[in-house]
Amino acid sequence: MAQDYISQCAQKWAGPGSEGVRGLSGSCPGCSLLELRVERTRCRCRENPPLPPAPGAQPFPNPTQPNPVQSQPPTPVPAADLGVTMNPAVFLSLPDLRCSLLLLVTWVFTPVTTEITSLDTENIDDILNNADVALVNFYADWCRFSQMLHPIFEEASNVIKEEYPNENQVVFARVDCDQHSDIAQRYRISKYPTLKLFRNGMMMKREYRGQRSVKALADYIRQQKSDPIQELHDLAEITTLDRSKRNIIGYFEQKDSENYRVFERVANILHDDCAFLSAFGAVSKPERYSGDNIIYKPPGHSAPDMVYLGSMTNFDGTYNWIQDKCVPLVREITFENGEELTEEGLPFLILFHMKEDTESLEIFQNEVARQLISEKGTINFLHADCDKFRHPLLHIQKTPADCPVIAIDSFRHMYVFGDFRDVLIPGKLKQFVFDLHSGKLHREFHHGPDPTDTAPGQEVQDVASSPPESSFQKLAPSGHRYTLLRDRDEL
Helix, strand or coil, X not given: CHHHHHHHHHHXXXXXXXXXXXXXCCECECCHHHHHHHHHCCCCCCCCCCCCCCCCCCCCCCCCCCCCHHHCCCCCCCHHHCCCCCCCCCCCCHHHHHHHHHHHHHHHHCCCCCCCEECCCCCHHHHHHCCCEEEEEEECCCCXXXXXXXXXXXXXXXXXXXXXXXXXXXXXXXXECCCCHHHHHHCCCCEECEEEEEECCEECCCCECCCCCHHHHHHHHHHHHCCCEEECCCHHHHHHCCCCCCEEEEEECCCCCXXXXXXXXXXXXXXXXXXXXXXXXXXXXXXXXXXXXXXXXXXXXXXXXXXXXXXXXXXXXHHHHHHHHHCCCEEECCCCCHHHHHHCCCCEEEEEECCCCHHHHHHHHHHHHHHCHHHCCCCEEEEEECCCCHHHHHHCCCCHHHCCEEEEECCCEEEECCCHHHHHCCCHHHHHHHHHHHCHHHHHHHHCCCCCCCCCCCCCCCCCCCCCECCHHHHCCCCCCCEECCCCCCC
C-alpha cells in the first residue's frame, strides 16, 4: 500500500523534460527532495520546473512573481530591522507534506543493492580464481525452487557485501544452466538449485545444503571466512586436544612465510575434516629441530604421529598428504552427511556396529585397506551406528543385537554379507564387492543362486525372492527441495 502511495506521489510530482526513476512508477520529479532519490539511482533531470500545485491546494508562492496576498500595503518595519529582508514562506498542504516525507524516508532507508555476478564460459575462471570465497548458484529459470531462492540469494549478498566490501573477498555468483549447459556438466550439476562453494577457483567437495534463508546463507559465509586454524601459545595445550578428531599441527618460525600461507590455504579447504592448529617462534622452536614441519595426530592415543616429509611450499603435495590423513578410507555415515554421500552416486559398503565396538570397526578398516583399496572410486566404504540406523537394519531383518553386520546398499536393494568373521578370510570381502559389480548379487536375489553343477540339458528353475529395498536411497536429495534432473541406474 505504501508503494502505491509512493507511485502516486511520483506521478503527481512529475515534471516535463525528465527521465524515469528506477524503483518508482513515474518520471523524475522537479522537487529537490525527489532529486536526491533521482541522483541516488543515477537519473538526472534535464530541467527543474516549478512544482505543480496539488488539487484543491493554494498555488505555491514564487518570489519572482507578484503574489495577491503580498500586494497589500506592507506592515511598517521597526527602525532596528530596516536591513532585514523577509522572504516569502512556502506552505504545503497535508497530503503534499505526507507525500514528500514518505518519499524522503524511502530514499534514506532504501539499501544499496549489489549485482549478482552472472558467470559464463568467458568469465567463470577469471572470477572464481580471483575470489577468496565464492558461492555460486546453479539454477534454471523454469525451476520453482530456483525462483524462490533468487531474492533470498540477492539479499544475502547485500548483507555480506556490507561486511566484506572488497570485491574479491566474497563473490555471490550464478550460472543459468539452461544457457550454459557446458558449465553445468563441468561441475556435475544434477539438481536445481545447487549452491557450490569455491576457494580461489577450487570447488569444495561439500556444497551448501543448509536452510535457504538470508540469515543461514550469511552465517555460512561468515563461517567460511573465519580463521580455521587455532594458534597454540604453549605446547602444553596439545595435551588437551580432542583425540577423537584428526589433528593437523603446523610448527613455523614465523607467520609471514610461504610455508604458512600454503598451510593456511589447505586448512581453508579441509577444515571440515580435520582440526588445524599452529605454533610460531619460540613456542614452536622445540618442534622445529629440522625446520618448519607439519604433524598429523590420528584419533586415539595409541597411534603414532606422522610427519610430512615433502616440500611445504608445494601446495599440491601438501594438500594431497593432508587430505589423505583427514579424509579416511572408511567414513562414518550420519543423518547430517547422508544426502551428500548418496549424491556421490556410488553404492555403499557399510559396517553396522555399536558405537563402543571399536574392535569390529578396526577389523573392517584394515580389511578394506588390504582387499579393496583398488575399488575406492567404485564404492563408498562406510560405517554406521547400529542404534541410530535401526531402520536400515530392519530392512535386512537384523537388529542392533545382531551387530556387527556388513551389507551393501546399491540404492535399489540391500545385500547382506555372511558372518562378520568371514571378513578375515582372504579375498572374501573383495568377492562380495565384485559380485555386486558383475550383477551376481542382483541376479541371485531375483533368480536364486547361480547354477554351478548343472547337467547338460537340465532345466534351470528360477527361485523367486523378494530382496529388501534400498534404505539409504531415502537420504538422497528430496524432490520437495530440488528439481532433480535424472534418476540413477542402480544395480
